[in-house]
Amino acid sequence: MLFSSLTFLCIFLPLLFVIYFISSDKYRNLILFVFSLVFYAWGEPKYIFLMLLSISVNYVLARLIDKYRKRKKTSRSILLLATLFNISLLVIFKYFNFLIDNVNALLNLNITIRDIALPIGISFYTFQILSYVIDVYRGEVKVQKNIISLGTYISLFPQLIAGPIVRYSTIEKQLTHRTVTFDKFTKGVKRFIVGLGKKVIIANNMAMIADTIFDSSSVSEYSWIIILVSLLAYTFQIYFDFSGYSDMAIGLGHMFGFDFEENFNYPYASFSITDFWRRWHISLSSWFRDYVYIPLGGNRCKKPRWILNLFLVWLLTGLWHGASWNFVLWGLYYFVILLVEKLFLHKLLDKLPKLLRYIYAFVLINIGWLIFRIEDINTLLILFKNLFTLKRGDFYLDLAHNYYLLNYVPYFIFAIIGSFPVVKWFNQKMKNELFKTCLSNILLLAILGLSIIFLINNSYNPFIYFRF
Amino acid sequence: MKRKKQKKKEENKLTIVDMIFTICFLIIVGGGGFMTVFRTPKKLSYLEGRELKTFKMPNFKTFVLGTFQKNLEDALTDQFPLSQKIKEVTDDKFNFTSYFPVPKKVCLNHYVYLHEERALASCTNQMVELPLTVEERQEDVDNHLAYYNDFNELADTYYYVIPRSYAFDFEKGVLTFDTYSLLKNNLKGKYHIETLDVKNLEDYQKYFFKTDHHWNNKGQYQGYKDIMKMFGKEDEIRSVVDEITIKDPPFYGSASKYARQLKRSEDFSFYTFDIPPYFYMRDGVLTESPHFDEKSKRYKFEYYYNSLYGDDIGEIVYDFKAPEKENLMIWASSYSNPINELIASHFNKTFIIDVRWLESFDYKEYIKANDIDKILVLASTDVIDGYRWNMGGDKDAV
Known part of the structure; x- marks a missing residue:
């Protein structure tokens, strides 16, 4: 269900x-x-x-x-x-x-x-x-x-x-x-609605773009801009899909008296890949840390052994996500980046302006998602080539043939806003608690209503993380 | 003390606000389920033109097979309070592109996809289906050709080809699914064949609706005239008595509905003719033939093509009680509906067979039993490629 x-x-x-x-x-x-x-x-x-x-x-x-x-x-x-x-x-x-x-x-x-x-x-x-x-x-x-x-x-x-x-x-x-208080129950309801909105309003609509392009038989013919847009759509899809599910899970936990740990912490606001993995799927990374990495010796050993430990953890992380070579590649991709960051890049990054560090992390995260999304290695290589050689293609033809995908532009805006702690910031700025609660409750009910409208109108629904 | 009291008061207010919020949540989620299971269900959707799903009690088998689960989700979608209203109000509201014109650089000589399967042809308002090639449907084509070769042996057979939009690639200006040549090159025996003369987008726009996949009254009448010429009954062609145009509510064709482009609609025009009286049998039952009723209540999304020309029916018989004339069988799809009556008026009995809606059909026996002299295969493109006519009903076919 x-x-x-x-x-x-x-x-x-x-x-x-x-x-x-x-x-x-x-x-x-x-x-x-x-x-x-x-x-x-x-x-x-x-x-x-x-x-x-x-x-x-x-x-x-x-x-x-x-x-x-x-x-x-x-x-x-x-x-x-x-x-x-x-x-x-x-x-x-x-x-x-x-x-x-x-x-x-x-x-x-x-x-x-x-x-x-x-x-x-x-x-x-x-x-x-x-x-x-x-x-x-x-x-x-x-x-x-x-x-x-x-x-x-x-x-x-x-x-x-x-x-x-x-x-x-x-x-x-x-x-x-365990006890369920009214406050805890309400907190759970609110968190659940946030997750539902993330999934139904944003992730499902982002999926329309990503799936249409990436599942198209002519995916390798698209120009770089179309691939880029689809990749961004997938980047948002996977985050809002998965974090939406986690929000719903945490919210439901509250409703029945449980307190689950947080699983995401604005991962797309990361300044490095190390930072990203502290914010993305926290429960999985900490599981691998506590049950694989540390028992293997962690970083309290000689460098070659430490590198091997890191390698094994990321190989397993990749494999955990799916039985396919692209997932293995995806795990090893992060192994290489994290190794380089830990060896020397981190010190260099610290000297860069925040914006550049942010761009660095976001670009690498997106490349990672392309590896993650495209199971066929040949297609993946073609897409990389088209993306990085800025293959021109016929831009207007591509646009015309995917014109209806422009309907999803507003959801991109929601996705961008939702990827950063904007709401948290507003929450801190607003001082009047009553007004804040009224406003947030109204917004949440609107999100619930809109989600139900989308569910009634749209049967497209599978959660990405079911596969894993 | 006063401050403490004030704080307590504020907390109470917050609790009330949250209580209202939580109650709203519970009413929305609980009410939806409760009403689906316990309320008298709505049976029909005029908006979507289909039967609505209703709650059915589960049993072990339906649960294990997953049919109960699927039906429950469908029933909830259909029976959720105000679901039809929600669909009607929001139907095209999320199609943000429909609020802006398509830039010329984008649309010129391109298909502008308004949906995965429906597009605008170049910078026109013509909505079309996407091109299909014979190769993609070779198996179906071979299947159909086998029946048609049988027809040629059983009766005097006529083929009239109506190339629908997916037969063309208007972007490249080519016919990708040439039903006429396909029939001509593959049919055996004696037969007659003609086609509606559509070579390019301009021709297509003349004969077909802008928002629907069917032919318009001009196309229908041209088809009728072509068919009569093919029958050698040119001098019997009936003249148009009147042209009636319905402007309000306008016609939302299949393409505009399918692509949820409800800003795209058009006027619906039809011709009237002087037709002698006849008997009309639908699936073996004598009944009233479809006709336009000015008084009937018009629904906003009324599908005039069906309400005026009739639904797709497995077997229709027109009996003009003219035994001196021949009997005709029309191998039909929805394209024949507008001209069935017109063509039938030149024959004694006309048997319209839309095999998609018959559970089983033995055409050899049928042709013999009804003394059929002529067969007209009204071959819209899909008659040769689309439906899996294994002489069983394909209820999903449009």
Whole structure:
């Protein structure tokens, strides 16, 4: 089920509100668990069993880790088993087709297998489960003895299919003791509407431009300006799509008494790529930092080892996003930039004016998104060539053939404004709290109304981050 | 103390404002769902010309197959309070480009895409479909040609080609889907063939609506005359009695609706003729033939082409009770609707078959059973390329 669907907004959510808030505290996790399973099963009922299997196995293994805590070797073996189990699920359901394709290509074989469909959100919930099991092993969290509570954590619908990746430690206490105050509920509603607007009003409209151009059979014939505009559209699409989803997840969390960590912090206002990765998909970067980078030795080792650690983290980051070479390339692209920044560029950048640093980061981020968006490497190379050799093409012909895309120009303006902390700035400037609240509430209701209008008028809706 | 009181008072005000906001949110989201499930559903959309989806109770099978989920989302979209009004009011409001003229440098000799599949041809107001080539539809073409070769054997067969806009690339000035040559080069046996004479954008504009994919009254009448000449009935051609033009509400054609370009509309003109009385059977039921009713309430987006010439129907029979004349079968699409009656008036019985709307159709048996002497294949471009006529209904076809 999509947050930005009328089914979610008008049926699922109101029904859950009624049942959740009339029930006593002890049933609330069960209610959330059942509703989360329905939410997950809505699109692909069969994969519910995979999730239940994953919950059950990890529940047992975590309990065993806890039981044999004092026998280091045993608990470590169980942790290894749990890790293998979770990674295997990911490999089978996400990477198996990719692996077979590459083995075929490499060894000139013709192994055929039935295409395995990717279960929605598997990368997100697998990483959450992994963090739980590892944290139990490390003794950083207590083992969860109630399987319903663990199931609630893993399947919790707000963050189930597109993150943020919520660590067990973040909501450990909230799973057993949480309160929903009116203020918190309202805060959640407001945050949810902001996310809905980002997704429905901006991301979906940006997608119209990006998809039309990038999915066109004649994409390699476009002039540089058309490619640039589409690339900018995609840059905004992916941000407003994903951060919109995170906002909705955080907002829904508030409505049911949870506090999830922030996942974005105006990433397009970054002054370097290092800065960008501190602001973009924070829950993923911190996951890789805590569960891969630091255990590998982080930067507290010799330089070659540190470079290898960095390389592995970014290779895995790329692969996490998808089973395709362009994602690997995308991960390695950031590995190179971050390495160069850490080695010497950072010091140089600090001496540059803010505007130049901003332009530097934004250009590199956009190039990254082009690699991310175009799965076919040949097409990607042609697009790079056309973009950087300023291929002229027939500008007016391109414009005429994509004339209706000009309808989306106003959304570009919203996207640019929304990419910077403009609203935050206004918020700080306005002193009259009552006026500010009235104005923001009216605007939020307008955004909700407009989003519903768009949902009624438009069936185009898939979230980009479902794939990951 | 006073300050504290003042602060408390302000906080209370903020709480009230937030309470109103939260209640509004709950009413909007909860009300939408509640009304979809429990309110008596609306059945038809005059705006979109279709049946609206309604809530259906789920069962295990529909849930597992996902049909319940799809239907629920569709039902919510259709039954959400004021959804039709929302669509009507906002339909073209987000088409910001329609508020400005297209710059000449952009439109000159170019297709200006107003939508992914609809464009303006050069700097005119002519909305067209995008060009298609035979190669893209080769399989369909081969399929149709097989039926037509059967027709040639079964009866005296006539082909009349109506090249619709996607047969042309007006940008390059070429005919990309030459149905006339295609038929001429591939049909076997004895047959007659003619085409509406459209060579370029100017010709096209003369014979077709600006905002719709169908031919206008001038095109229809020219087609009728060409067909009568082909039948050898030139001297029987009926003259136009009157031309009626509907200006208000104007005609929003398929292209303007499809591309949500509701600033683009046009007058709708039709000819009247003196036609002798006849019997009219629709799908086997004797009924009243379609006609223009001045008194009928006109809806803002009335699709005159259908309301005046009739909907696409699987089988229509015109019976002029003139046994001395021949029986005709018209292999039809929506293009034939405006001239069905006119052509039928020169025959005894005329059987109009729009096979898209028949579940199954055995043409060999039908031709024999109804003593059909002549077959007219009214071959708008799509009659040769478009529909998968495996003698089964293709309900999605337009």
